Amino acid sequence: MSDPGTESIPTCPSDLGLPAPSIIGSIKAQAEDFVVSELPGYETSGQGEFLYLQIRRSNLNTKDVAQKLARAFSMSEAEVGYAGLKDKNAITTQQFSIPLIRIPVSPGPEESLSQLEEDLMKRWPELLEPELELLQVQRHTNGLRRGHLQGNQFSIRIRNLALAAQAQQRKGNDPPVLYSAGDSAGQSSLKKPLKESDGGSGDSIREILETCSSHWLRSGFINLYGTQRFGKEGSTLHQGLAFMDGKKARKWLLDLGVSAVQSYVFNHYLRLRNEKGQLFHLMNGDLAVKANSGGIFKVPVAAEEEARFQSGEICYTGPMFGKKLRSPEGPSLALEQEALSYAGRTEEDFKKMKVPGARRAGLIFLRDLRLEWPGDDSVWMDFTLPAGSYATVAISHMIQLEENSERSL
Structure with a gap:
């Protein structure tokens, strides 16, 4: 594969060839602007040999917290469990698991969870900064592992909102257009660019954002991997390619790098799907996922399932290549092979790395989206995403995020 620069990594809808949104804005001016809380994948049992610690922090990423917990409880970092990686520049509420035998209060088998929590709360200031x-202590039979997560709840403030048309006109460029993901037939559609007389008032921005968000809520958001997945200037992707070519690395670094290569192929699969006009349609041979159960099934004839797709009941999936990946058929399989060829890799390359492989939904649906306006030039966006999807990618469907403001979550 040719050396992929950051410009060759599609991470937002406009990178796929769709028009850019008509609003620009910035995020993460401060940690308080980006609030994320995990939604656990299951209920804890109240019994077992692991403690689940619900921790709130800011300006620390997941590995920072894991390292601090490991030092505080005199154990290896590998013994600290967590369900997903979270960025540094945010206020984050996340669960971590530690073996019960590592805590300093040495509970007996009859000690109640409330007493255990009380003891640990008292000692917490001595143990950690x-x-x-x-926030909470729970007990369970197993430690947390990556993927033990239902989703994430976000509350994000986007500041410095402005009409991109005016900013581009001041620079002498053509104004962008407002777009939606699809009309009633699922086709991509465009609206006319804003006229200069629209002014850029808060009301205009509000109307545009509310209209645009309602379109995407109906048709689904494109489930791209965000910039964080690939590292600064694509560094994690480059490392992954080097690992696949034989460079040695510690396992967690290797896993991170190879997952970036998988994600690179997946994002280009969505780009190719858009080029063929199938981003918001099923294709013959697709493997589709059921929204309510997660079950995956083949779609021999797309027309027979298109109505269910348009209603959001099912969605096509794309490839995360690995040794256990289930393959589609016909035109859908050909498209996946084209994406793999673009990356200069083969299925065997991924199997040799012993990554399991998976199917990933091409579109996702935000839940509980709410917009609140503290002023004309900023908005709070509250919403919930399934595990593995990126808040900044979702926002980029509606707002062009200014350079240097986007660190994906």
Whole structure:
């Protein structure tokens, strides 16, 4: 494969060839602007040999917290469990698991969970800095592992909102257009660019954002991997390619790098699907996922399932190549092979790395989207995403995020 620069990594809808949104804005001016809380994948049992610690922190990423917990409880970082990686520049509420035998209060088998929580809460300031706030202690039969997560709840403030048309006109460029993901027939559609007389008032921006968000809520958001997946200037992707070519690395670094290569292929699969006019349609041979159960099934004839797709009941899936990947058929399979060829890799390359492989939905649906306007030039966006999807990617469907403001979550 040719050396992929950051410009060759599609991470937002406009990178796929769709028009850019008509609003620009910036995020993460401060940690308080980006609030994320995990939604656990299952209920804890109240019994077992692991403690689940719900911790709130800011300006620390997941591995920072894991390292601090490992030092505080005199254990290896590998013993600290968590369901997903979270970015640094945010206020984050996340669960971590540690073996019960590592805690200093040495509970007996009859000690109640409430007593255990009380003891640990008292000792917490001695063990860790105040920047880690312990919210809750729970007990369970197994430790947390990556993927033990239902989703994430976000509350994000986007500042410095402005009409991109005016900014581009001041620079002498053509104005962008407002777009939606699809009309009633699922086709991509465009609206006329804003006229200069629209002014850029808060009301205009509000109307545009509310209209645009309602379109995407109906048709689904494109489930791209965000920039964080690939590292600064694509560094994690480059490392992954080097690992696949034989460079040695520690396992967690290798896994991170190879997952970036998988994600690179997946994002280009969506780009190719859009080029063929199938981003918002099923294709013959697709493997589709059921929204309510997660079950995956083949779609021999797309027309027979298109109505269910348009209603959001099912969605096509794309490839995360690996040794256990289930393959589609016909035109859908050909498209996946084209994406793989673009990356200069083969299925065997991924199997040799012993990554399992998976199917990933091409579109996702935000839940509980709410817009609140503290002023004309900023908006709070509250919404819930399924595990593995990126908040900044979702926002980029509606707002062009200014350079240097986007660190994906």
